[in-house]
Amino acid sequence: MCDSTIILPDLAATERLAARLAGMVRPGMAVLLEGPLGAGKSAFCRAVLRSLVGDPALDVPSPTFTLVQSYDTPRGPVHHLDLWRLAGPEGLDELGLDDMLRDIVLVEWPDRLGPHAPPRALGLRLSILDADARAAVLIGWTG
Helix, strand or coil: CCCEEEEECCHHHHHHHHHHHHCCCCCCCEEEEECCCCCCHHHHHHHHHHHHHCCCCCCCCCCCCCCEEEEEECCEEEEEEECCCCCCHHHHHHHCHHHHCCCEEEEECHHHHHHHCCCCEEEEEEEECCCCCEEEEEECCCC
16 A cells, blocks of 8 residues: 545544545554544544444543553454553553554554554554644555
């Protein structure tokens, strides 16, 4: 997959992109979401999880304080990590990241992974264009 930029004019467009991605992810895949606060990383993860579970009303809280929330889906376990509060990769051992990487992993603030970043991942860089619109740069599967 080559790098490409997609303009997302509203939340519905973000949700459609997330649903497309949900159709492609499989166990052993990681999606690394970058972008400033408010860029839509959590909204994107929420939409992926809702699509995978098939429940548009699924409660998907941000794991900012718990660091990780795990979900059972028809594709297998999905782990949503928000590493905002980590200063670096030192706290990752306690989370069991190595075991999670066998499943589907969605990581917000992947820069906190340091050398523990998955060797093969899809990068998604979100940026704010205006109050509603975002730009998403997909950075092809690495590794």
